[in-house]
Amino acid sequence: MRKYIEIAKIYIKAQLVWRVDVVFNMVFTITKILFAYLLWGAIFGTKTEVAGFTFYSMLSYYIISTFLNQLDMSSGISNEISAKIRNGTFSKYMTIPVNIEKYFIAMEAGVVAFYLTFDFIAAIVWIYIFKIEFVFTTNFVMIAGALLMILLGLLFMVQLNYYLGLLTLKYQEIGTFLMIKNNIVAFVTGSIVPLVLLPDAFVSVMKLFPFYYVTYLPSMLLIGRYQNEMLIGLIVIFLWCVLLQIVIQVTWKKYRRKYDGVGI
């Protein structure tokens, strides 16, 4: 375990080198909040409620889901693995005594821990500046459930991107897979439009898939909604993590012999 903590620590340290990126990342959270402020301001107009949301509960949802979306930085993993398999530098993970998947999970944990701090500060600052009456549940069970769901959601996203990266062993080029994944994730996680605004049948289908539980449900839980979905949500996302882990192991076992380590 200590080796993975050290991997996380070294990636936290590595983030410090790119301080300007961090500042921009913080500053640009405002664009999303500003967009949401103007858009929903126009939609609400004189109405006090839309689909059961008040203007401020909608903004609170946006701030929380934006915050969670910013935390998921796992998409870099698929690109990194893909590039390393193609240029032969993936060998360096195969020759040291670590579990490669755990290495990438630890790496992601380091990056997330770093950005968590700064994104949290950014969110607080924007709430204060926009004088948003922030809606946040005080129910401890919901907070704990949401946090656990966030952890499982982040783990699932790392697993998914790790798996997509591994597909390079078979397909060489995984750009199409990544594009499909990115579009699905952007839509289905509810980061573009809260899923509550979509048809019930569509949402019911989405509940079977993991993305619903990555940012959407935790965000709703944190603003005090959908407590009845919490337990089943935790079970579904957990089962997806288990399933994906099995798929990863089968894929690795089947295709790792295709790795030739050639490149640079």
Add this chain to the structure above:
Amino acid sequence: MIGPNGAGKTTLVKMLTGIIAPTSGKISVLGYYPNDLKNEFKQQYAVVMGQKSQLFFELTAEDTLRLFKEIYGIPEEEYQKTKNYFINLFDLKDLMNVQVRTLSLGERMKMELIVALLHNPQIIFLDEPTIGLDAVASKQIRSFLKEINEKRGTTIILTSHYMDDIKTLCKRSIVINHGCKIYDGDTEKLFEQYQKNKKITLTFDLPTELPELEYELELIEDSPYKKVMMVSKEKTSELLGWLMKFSPSDISVEEEEIGTIVERIYMEGGRAFA
């Protein structure tokens, strides 16, 4: 391991370290099948492969060493002792807290070797360890490797195109060509037996014409200011004595290249195990 480009040297290193699996035949290193990628096996070897660096370029070498200490589960006291031993050996004290990307190629290779040797492996595989390095850095790397072999008992398996690397470091040589072993034996004997010629290069300040040469040699270049010739090892000193009469401004004598030796072994009957 010696051989021309594409001979299969790096492929063999990859098989020995488990990066790739052999398509046929058997392979065993320290009693393990390398491609099983068992952590117990990985604890016992290290590999340094040119561009496949283990260093974090945006951080310091000290950071990478600390990470590898945890990866290999090295106790703090042993870590400090080993690290300081290598730092002193290479005289790298002032560079440990410098960003890796600012280091020169030679300094980076030294750091790479320290990272690889930190857990005191039984075997270290080196793929072209001195490629791209200047003469001074190459020499330092060679003496460093010699010392860890002699003092720490680490087995070194290296691939190289450089005669100096092979002659200085290797008692045993394996020559590979087209994926086949064509020589496996004593390095001295290899060169004695197959390094038959030397290359002599002469430069002149004034245009010079050599008379009909009495020696059996191959004239590679014959211009007014420069002559390059290949001559048998036995005749080299005698020829040099004769050439001095023409007052050359510079003379260099080089060993025959590895590629030529490999070609000769191959031509003279393929498998020539000593």
